[in-house]
Amino acid sequence: MxxxxxxxxxxxxxxxxxxxxxxxxxxxxxxxxxxxxxxxxxxxxxxxxxxxxxxxxxxxxxxxxxxxxxxxxxxxxxxxxxxxxxxxxxxxxxxxxxxxxxxxxxxxxxxxxxxxxxxxxxxxxxxxxxxxxxxxxxxxxxxxxxxINSRRGRSITLLRDNKFVIALEVAGIILLNIARTPLNLVSLLTVFLVIMALLWLRGSSWSQMGLRTPLHWRSTLLTGLIGGLVLFLMSTLVFSPIIETFVHSAPNTQLLDTVRGNPIELATTLISIWTSVAFGEELIYRGYLFNRIADVFNDSGLGWTIAVFGQAIIFGLAHIYQGLAGILLTTAYGVMAGLLYLISRRNLWPCVIAHGLVDTISTILRFTGMA
CATH class of the missing domain: 3.10.180.10 (2,3-Dihydroxybiphenyl 1,2-Dioxygenase, domain 1)
Known part of the structure; x- marks a missing residue:
């Protein structure tokens, strides 16, 4: 034997x-x-x-x-x-x-x-x-x-474990957003590609940020649609009147008036909303920045709380072209979208759907002259 x-x-x-x-x-x-x-x-x-x-x-x-x-x-x-x-x-x-x-x-x-x-x-x-x-x-x-001794191994270790480096990474993406709006020096695609490179360098993926296939698409779609309606009503009927009362002005959205009565402009705007705006911004703010801010605080309860408000403030400042009222309103929206992200177990699809729905309703109302 x-x-x-x-x-x-x-x-x-x-x-x-x-x-x-x-x-x-x-x-x-x-x-x-x-x-x-x-x-x-x-x-x-x-x-x-x-x-x-x-x-x-x-x-x-x-x-x-x-x-x-x-x-x-x-x-x-x-x-x-x-x-x-x-x-x-x-x-x-x-x-x-x-x-x-x-x-x-x-x-x-x-x-x-x-x-x-x-x-x-x-x-x-x-x-x-x-x-x-x-x-x-x-x-x-x-x-x-x-x-662990390879160049990528060292970068993964550094970007996963070093809180100072993570904080610098978040600051860098914030600066890129400032360069994107209001300075218009870089595009949304540039920010997206930089984030893609950072994800690769630390051995991560968009799936870990929340861009994963839902277990049930029907419930995900329903969550996104209901969430979008709630976010639109809260922004329009609650936050907007309160903000306008305190700052004595409304968000400056004149750049969006090109769709008014223009079917072709309406169609191209809606395509942009459901691609670069709803999809791209949710990946950057609710996906990437949300999780990286939480990483600075070891993904603790305090970290997620700070992340909810941190990504919302960055999102609001990205809309500085809308004036103070626009910054405050989009910051409030960012907080609500962040909560939807957590409620959805950090799945980005409900946030993408909600964001697209909110902007679609606003654009159609502007097209018809009701906004």
Whole structure:
């Protein structure tokens, strides 16, 4: 008999398709503790979720919708004292074994197949194993890693962990917005491309900012439409009269009067609203700036509170061409849109829909001469 030095069973990897539903079952119904990630309520953007069973880890692993269940059977993970020796002993017995890899600092893993083709893994500790950094892990995609000593690895570490650098990053985007409006030195596309580069440099994605596919499009659309109507009514009937009373002026929106009685201008404006304005501004303000401001404060409750008002103030200052009344009104809108973002579990689609609806109603009213 050959003993490959198997130790304790440390993980069972279970393939899942709906991460939130499966986490809710094992956590809320069976009482397992979520070990990683911590302090998270929405698990849709996580490729792996670990739950502690008391003896080993249950790892819920997202698989693509088009793949069959047979391709992703549950996998057992065993801890061994010497992975290299155990691998060689199994190979001598004609057991198919994969290459050794190091997904985490000090950890070696090797996959194999039993005589019936079921996949298992061996893992062991190794102080010489190089620590890689996990780049964005998304459902349907394999997790990728970069070396911590590479240029990108160093930039990821810096942009994820250094609060001073994060604050400088936010300040830089604010300055770009000032250059965009009112100075008109850069375009919205330029700001968007800079943010794209920053996301790549820290191994993140728009999905983590909230631009992810909703579980239910119908409820998302309904949330956006209702939210848009509420935001429009609150802005028009509540905040606008209060602001005009205090500052003794209305927002200066003469630049938007070109649509009045002009069907062609109306059509082009509506196209712009639903592309660059609603979509682009929500990604920048409610998506990127909202999350990065919260990152400065470790994503705490205080951090999210500051983020709600911080991104709203920046959004309001971007409308400085509308005068003081316009700044205050759009700041109030930014606060309400930020709350909608949180209510929607930080999914941007309801905010995009609401923003587009508010601007569409305002534009049509201006076209008809009712605004």
């Amino acid at each position: 050959v003993n490959a030095g198997m130790g304790e069973l440390v993980e069972i990897i279970l393939p899942v398709r709906d991460m939130n539903t499966q986490v809710a079952f094992y956590r809320d119904m069976l009482g397992l503790h979520v070990y990683e990630p911590e302090a998270v309520q929405d698990f849709r953007d996580f490729y792996d979720v670990k739950l502690y069973t008391g003896t080993c880890m249950l790892v819920l692993h997202t698989v693509r919708g088009e793949e069959s269940n047979s391709e992703h059977a549950p996998k057992l993970v065993f801890r061994v004292a010497d992975l290299r020796q155990s691998r060689e002993l199994l190979q001598e017995q004609q057991i198919e074994m994969g290459e050794i890899r190091s997904p985490e600092n000090g950890l070696l893993i090797c996959d194999g197949k039993d005589p019936e083709g079921n996949i298992f893994s061996l893992e062991s500790s190794d102080e010489q194993a190089q620590q890689p950094i996990k780049v964005t892990s998304q459902p349907g995609r394999a997790t990728t890693y970069v070396s």
